[in-house]
Amino acid sequence: DEVIRKAFMVKRSQNKKIFTPVNYKERWFILTRKYLIYYDSDGQKRKERGRIPTDAIHTVEQAQLGELSKQILDGDNDKSPYRYPFQVGYSEQNSDYTLYLAAKEHSERLDWIHAIRTVCISNTRRARYHPAVYSARRWWCCDAERKTAPGCSLASL
Numbered sequence: 001d002e003v004i005r006k007a008f009m010v011k012r013s014q015n016k017k018i019f020t021p022v023n024y025k026e027r028w029f030i031l032t033r034k035y036l037i038y039y040d041s042d043g044q045k046r047k048e049r050g051r052i053p054t055d056a057i058h059t060v061e062q063a064q065l066g067e068l069s070k071q072i073l074d075g076d077n078d079k080s081p082y083r084y085p086f087q088v089g090y091s092e093q094n095s096d097y098t099l100y101l102a103a104k105e106h107s108e109r110l111d112w113i114h115a116i117r118t119v120c121i122s123n124t125r126r127a128r129y130h131p132a133v134y135s136a137r138r139w140w141c142c143d144a145e146r147k148t149a150p151g152c153s154l155a156s157l
Ligand code: 4IP
Pocket: 011, 012, 013, 014, 015, 016, 017, 018, 020, 021, 023, 024, 025, 027, 049, 050
């Protein structure tokens, strides 16, 4: 499958399991027509950490990650090279997940959003989404307490 985009970005843990930590890891991302895949590094010995089937994606939007600046990414908070978050929402086996990513440049973030949307052109994108994260039993964008609360913001066209 042809590589459409690739780059190092930081990802927030998706916490598919209930008791796993919330953390941020730098990963090597590759977008193909069929998958968004992340590896622990680039090069020959890279190990795959996860993949999202593009046909499962329903949301591709910018994001707000206030907590990102508080996490240690490269030692010094304000100097983190990954300052431009966005999100990829998808559903798999009746569960809904959001992968929060952060790019190094605003233009790079826009390019990724555009590329993923283009690959997902025939998917039904959801009309609403939450810009921020769900953590400590609330959505930090709108204070809704249920994880399944309908999105508080309108998705862009
Ligand atoms: C892990 O934390 C990593 O953040 C994983 O990301 C993440 O999986 C795990 O969450 C989380 O527990 P530790 O490295 O401290 O164990 P990565 O796969 O990039 O290493 P995701 O799903 O985000 O890939 P779970 O609950 O989803 O496994």
